Amino acid sequence: MWAIRRASLRIKSQSLPSVTFRACNVNIDTTSSSGMDNTPLPVFDGSLLLSRFYSQSRGPQGSFIGNHSFCSQAGSETEKESIKEADMSGSESESESESELDLLDAEEETVENSERERRGSSGLFKAVAESSTMTVKKALDKWVEEGHDLSKSEISYALFELRRRRMYGKALQLSEWLESQGKVEFSERDYASRIDLIAKIRGTQKAEAYIEKIPESFKGEIVYRTLLANCVVNNDIKKAERVFNKMKDLSLPVTSFACNQLLLLYKRTDKKKIADVLLLMEKENVKPSLFTYRLLIETKGMSNDITGMEQVLETMKAEGLEPDLRLQAVLARQYIYAGMKEKAKEILKEMEGNNLNENRGAWSSLLSIYTLLGSEDDVKRVWDACKSNPRVEECINAIEAFGKLKKVEEAEAVFDQMSKKWKRLSSKHYTCMLKVYANNKMLVKGKEIVKQMSESGCRLGALTWDALVKLYIESGEIEKADSVLNKASQQFQVKPLFATYMMILDHYAKKGDVHNAEKIFHKMRLAGYVSRYRQYDSLLQAYINAKVPTYGFRERLKADNVFPSKALAARMEQVDAFKKTAVSDLLD
Template sequence: MWTLRRVSVPLRTRGYNVRTSFVKLARTNCVEEESGITESHGITYGGLLLSNKRFHSEQGASPDFNVWRRGLSSSSTKEDDDLEDGFSELDTPADDENEIGNLLASAAGQSDDDSDEENVEEPHNEVDEVVKEKGEPHRGRVECELFNEILNAPGLSIDVVVDNWLAEGNELTRDEVSHAMLLLRRRKMFGKALQLSEWLESKNQVEFLERDYASRIDLIAKTRSLTKAEAYLETIPESCSREMMYRTLLLNCVGQNNVKKAEEVFSKLKNLDLPVTVFACNQMLLLYKRNDQKKIADVLLLMETENIKPSSLTYSILIDTKGRYRDIDGMDLIVDRMKTDGIEPDIKTQAVLARHYISAGLQDKAEALLKEMEGENLKQDRWRWQILLPLYANLGKVDEVERIWKFCETKPRYDECLVAIEAWGKLNKVDEAENVFETMVKKFKLSSRNSSVLLKVYANHKMITKGKDLIKRMGESGCRIGPPTWNAIVKLYVQAGEVAKADSFLKRAAQQSQMKPIFSTYLSILEQYAKKGDVHNSEKIFYRMKDYHSRATMYQVLLNAYINAKVPAYGIRDRLRADNIKPNKTLANQLIQVDGFRKNPLSGLVD
């Protein structure tokens, strides 16, 4: 397996003179969280990944590089993984679970719907990206008969649905197929999208283009496995761009947090005549940010060696990693370097800066930056509103949130309502959050997406009865649900101390659909079982989480179950080795506590 740290002879023996002015700016520790910076998962044309040159980093490459490595190894006690805060349990009596059963039964095979198609979250897939590059206009709200047919027949296979649709005299055009695939992806119905892709290829209904093959790789990786996606890649005609295919596979490796497979893909790319690009480096930075902070230095050194100019995303990643460790001076230094290189921080990068200023308690600095982000005419720059609302809420600025919401409420848009509900919830203004929700429902109808946001507000404020009433309302309205809604419902049950119900609900939801729950949904249940010292159920949840690729986080929470139960965890070190996980400081301390063969310091004296 090729890695960025072990690829060939040391740089110093090959005569490289490596500059480290960029590397030294980024000396930091880093940690990932669910809301951290991510790169668009679109498939675009352009340069990709590695040339035939190989690289290896040594601590002796330069004094500055040594400092970078020392900075990583001497990290603070902050955990390396993206643990979410758990919900405290309540002694609330359990209500009847029939509403949840009905909700699941009515939504089997379907995902969260988007009530307002013009305002849904922009999807990240190769179809959209290719359309953007070709300069084709956004289709807006356009009916897709094929998609509607698939949506209205959840119990039938795609083969039957499409055959019946064609038998009715409909014409299957590339435009219709592309639109149907786009809408399936928007609703995260990847299983259905894959079936449609397979049917199209088997029936030779449309000529498969590069983007169609890339789409298939992406769908296989999402619904089956990265290994199967890679196997399919090998069957694609040689005339297709390998660059586009491997980019798709690499994105999915990073998206699934699979370090081993991502490095294997990197290894294969080194034999292709493709240049090292900032796109590939950014992907590896994101991957190592979550899993192995020391390797960030290797990627940055590679960029210096190959003279790869950092992009805005590169700087954003480094700014974010600095900010997570409260290294505000270092964060500001990177911003200065960014500007020196001619890249002005965009509003998303400024939002990252503001978030870390707030976390570090630098309210004045955060407020000044937010005023700068407002621009000269905030009332007309509507796109800024949904970025500013949550930041002012984090600052605790009720007046500012109210001021911006007044701009929105005369003609509210879907996403603006969602962030406003969250903002009012953060400010403990539940009544205001409910008012926005009801305004939203009147304009866009009740949906799983907007209900999930309010459910989170209820869970955070321990308003269990209101949360269950909303779940009942969702069921009566026939809402289609998917992983985001599952996450909100699970956390509501967890907050109520009903972890068994949360577990049962999630198991049934996953079984009745073709979708995977969000990682943090499982994690919240695992944390509750671990707190109780329930090793049996903790292991069951842990086993169900294995599809997400093992993380140190999972083992840390699992070992808490053994520690709280005061029982040894035999064979746990072998399991860690099998999953290629190197214990961090927290995990190493836990391993000592659950070691069944550890002797008491006094046992030798007594013997």
């Protein structure tokens, strides 16, 4: 069978957290073929995928499994990976996008079959969307009293549009109202949709508690994988692993969706465990999906292993899968990060196709990728194709693109066009323009756009506060940025993003302000951001720049289960209060 099966036998009857053996202990025969007989289609060769995933551009192939370039070089690659992750975070959130699209597709399918032509005219959606948070129930009661349609397609359309507009609170109120009325029979997907909404609004703990109230016959794989996806969005490793293991305990099928969620989680938090998931997929005969390969390709690219990335791509094609636009965008970005601009341009040419005007699906990605290349002419060319009848996403990407290219007037022109086309903009749209002003250190205009947001009734969410903090930091007002962060977390009950805290922590570290760096570090812990390598790396830099000795730094790392790289350990020596020197040895 598979050459790797001998090692994967250790997985039997074990829960995932305990299956953390290292791939370097596995002997992999990369020349052996897959043993799936009588199958006309290409099959998942776990040995080949693992070997392609861990192969290195340098050194003999026989040693690639033990290298683990992703994690062993954490110190030297941290800054590069942070830059890449920052660039890609605006383009997509894979975990949320896959789980969200899965639920959206299910709701849209009902709409599509019978009433798609009525889009934009749904009375139920308008009744919910136009009501305030406090009056949704009244609006729905009135809707029924007036004798309006409450068909499955009408409900599915309303939920679809509320989700698409990220109006999760109102979508949850609609779902709860429907269940309380008892007029609609819930399916497993309906329960999964409710769990997803609860997790987004009230947290995964409340969502998990709701599962206990669901009839046993509906507690299937879709329900649990929805909870799993939300745990991954929150980077909650322990809970995600616990949910995955519960799915196995309940004998629910192990799907590529669930495995992809774990791959995404470990891609962010512990790349060593990726091999464990691939071994599990092999054991359970779970074929990697296009999403699986996209995660692996991106992980290889972010570790600067372009050869390995291309080998994983070859394996994917051998399985009969071809890159879609999203995977092509990942490839193009990774080539740019690696300085291989010509290869990136080849991918972009494939994305454009023979006629750019007829390939609208690629426009949004092209705008952001051409920006990475610094190609102003290409950004303008793509926007010219969009601007006669742009979509919201295209407008946002164009604003971001022009902003990064320092073309603020062009970004403002796109924002004005967007404001005229869609009378009521959300905080996401205003925040996009706010980022442009922040990146270009335009404090006055930044304050004006925040004022417009407030006057239009937009809620200032975590992304808005992130942009506002950056605006003040870029303008040299670190104290004001710190104050803004306090207001966001206390007065407005908003949990700031991890990146928002890190902006301020990095700035204090650069100044050598140990007191305030420690203060922000503590606030991050209170906010639920368990200490990571990145936080400690920045905090240590504050001590180094202040030329102040540290006490118990190694013990703090150990307590948080953070293992220092060689680079971090070397920097710790610089400020170790008990560092041994020739003089100290004599005195001792």
